[in-house]
Amino acid sequence: MKITIDEGKCVGAGQCVLVAPDVFDQRDEDGVAVLLTEETPEDERPRVQEAARVCPAAAIATDGR
Amino acid sequence: MSADPSEGQAALAYPTARGCPFSPPAEFSRLRAIPGLPRVQALEGAEPRLITRYEDAKTILSSTGLSARFDSPGFPLFSPSDVQQRDDRNESLIRTDDPDHLTQRRRLARHFTVKRVHALREDIQRTVDEAVDELLAEGSPADLVKLVARPIPARVICLLLGVPYADHAFFEDAASRALAGDSDPDEVRVALGELAAYLDALVGERISEADGDDVLSQLARDLVLPGTIDRPELVTIAMTLLVAGFETTGNMIGLGTALFLRHPAQRELFLAGDEAAQAEAIEELLRYLSVAHHPRQFAVREEMTVGDCPLRPGDGVLISLPSANRDSAAFEDPDVFDVRRPARGHLAFSHGTHQCLGQALARLELLLTFRTLFTRVPTLREAEDSGPYDLKQHSRIHGLNSFTVAW
Ligand code: HEM
Ligand code: SF4
Numbered sequence: 001m002k003i004t005i006d007e008g009k010c011v012g013a014g015q016c017v018l019v020a021p022d023v024f025d026q027r028d029e030d031g032v033a034v035l036l037t038e039e040t041p042e043d044e045r046p047r048v049q050e051a052a053r054v055c056p057a058a059a060i061a062t063d064g065r
Numbered sequence: 066m067s068a069d070p071s072e073g074q075a076a077l078a079y080p081t082a083r084g085c086p087f088s089p090p091a092e093f094s095r096l097r098a099i100p101g102l103p104r105v106q107a108l109e110g111a112e113p114r115l116i117t118r119y120e121d122a123k124t125i126l127s128s129t130g131l132s133a134r135f136d137s138p139g140f141p142l143f144s145p146s147d148v149q150q151r152d153d154r155n156e157s158l159i160r161t162d163d164p165d166h167l168t169q170r171r172r173l174a175r176h177f178t179v180k181r182v183h184a185l186r187e188d189i190q191r192t193v194d195e196a197v198d199e200l201l202a203e204g205s206p207a208d209l210v211k212l213v214a215r216p217i218p219a220r221v222i223c224l225l226l227g228v229p230y231a232d233h234a235f236f237e238d239a240a241s242r243a244l245a246g247d248s249d250p251d252e253v254r255v256a257l258g259e260l261a262a263y264l265d266a267l268v269g270e271r272i273s274e275a276d277g278d279d280v281l282s283q284l285a286r287d288l289v290l291p292g293t294i295d296r297p298e299l300v301t302i303a304m305t306l307l308v309a310g311f312e313t314t315g316n317m318i319g320l321g322t323a324l325f326l327r328h329p330a331q332r333e334l335f336l337a338g339d340e341a342a343q344a345e346a347i348e349e350l351l352r353y354l355s356v357a358h359h360p361r362q363f364a365v366r367e368e369m370t371v372g373d374c375p376l377r378p379g380d381g382v383l384i385s386l387p388s389a390n391r392d393s394a395a396f397e398d399p400d401v402f403d404v405r406r407p408a409r410g411h412l413a414f415s416h417g418t419h420q421c422l423g424q425a426l427a428r429l430e431l432l433l434t435f436r437t438l439f440t441r442v443p444t445l446r447e448a449e450d451s452g453p454y455d456l457k458q459h460s461r462i463h464g465l466n467s468f469t470v471a472w
Contacts, residue, residue, distance in 0.1 A: 011167065011170060011174075011417075011418050011420060012170070012171065012174035012175075012177070012178065012422075013414075013420050013421070013422070013424060014177075014178055014179040014424070014425050015409075015424075017178075017179040017180075018179060018344075018425070018428075019409070021179075025180070026174075026178040026179060026180060027175075028175060028178075028180075029175055030171040030172075030174055030175055031171065031174030031175050031177065031178045032171070032174075050409070053410055054409055054410045056126075056127075056414075056415075056416045056417055056418070056420035057127075057417070057418060057420075058127055
């Protein structure tokens, strides 16, 4: 599945890492969220959507569906 | 622009009378059901809008059209301490706006990532174990607030700031007098002064040595030495971390223990869960208690519509996080404490750009504290003659002054 993180918006709260630890990580320099792998398997979708829902900065977007 | 459903209604008094000590004033549930955004009475004649519903709170907290600065036109002053903070020109992170705010926040964020916090896990566990040792050594009955709820967050902040062990007792005592309860304003001022002087000296040491691996030493090395920030700014950061992390976490521990003891079945469910289930239970505890009950305060700086109400630049808004977290439109049977419900997405840490920076740390402290306390002291209960809860009356953070437990 396709995920985009808006780095300009991310406030580094780390909720995405708590919800989907196999998908998201935080950069050491400033806590901004990054994707752990280029390709995220489809079965992570529910967790990624949950991360997008709880993200305080609305910084996570996913492809439709 | 649409009509204002609350047009012409008189400003209300902000609801403060709690029935249940664990629940927000019942008045909020009445207000959530009324369309529009009521006006409430604030200081200096202002009548800001009050936001009580989950969706409205989330929408407005996510918007870029708010200002958290005391000096923004329309910023609603709500309690006497606001007036004092405005007049003192409080420059903490919480009262700055993007883009400056995000620049400052990112300098700190690296120290509060999920990874960094989890690297502290053993240290936090040791801190929790020591506090429980001290509770047991005191003997039953004992004050849980004094022996567990205050020392744990105080010592974790000591770890972050690299406060030497020999100074822990002073630090804990001064922080308790300054921040932890219903103390006399003069005593608070004295204690805050002692802390500020202490932190200033500590920052001075960190700048001259700058070789430690605590957060303060790292900030001194990364920010003060290259000239990005100066010494007073680092003292302000240290104070912000102390103020933001001490009473919040301490009150969650005190009140959370009281709540679990009133709901033994929920405590059993919590203890029986694996780490993931326990983490979800902590979310429910955060939602249910929502200790940051003093409203979030903002001035509107861009036109927007929230709860069908048009808001204009210069309007003030107050947002009740406890009310939003008890909204039945967002949480089924919101007044039921149920550790198995999906509570994530609650607003106990607020939402948007100012959402709690220390949340990963707070979550871990709470998880390890409740797990350790209830495992090591399985017969823990409210002391027989403990009487009504000793609730803080005037605090910005809801909690207990003391809580006598037995085992
Ligand atoms: C359960 C415990 C905690 C609760 C309920 C809590 C709650 C909150 C809330 C509601 C805010 C938003 C403030 C506002 O908009 O006015 C906030 C901000 C903040 N919190 Fe926490 N907090 C907790 C623990 C901590 C800890 C342990 C730390 C760090 C040591 C911390 C550091 C901060 C900081 C630095 C901010 C300001 C963030 C910003 O303005 O960007 N908090 N917290
Ligand atoms: S939850 Fe959102 S704001 Fe927080 S780290 Fe992840 S992307 Fe950034």
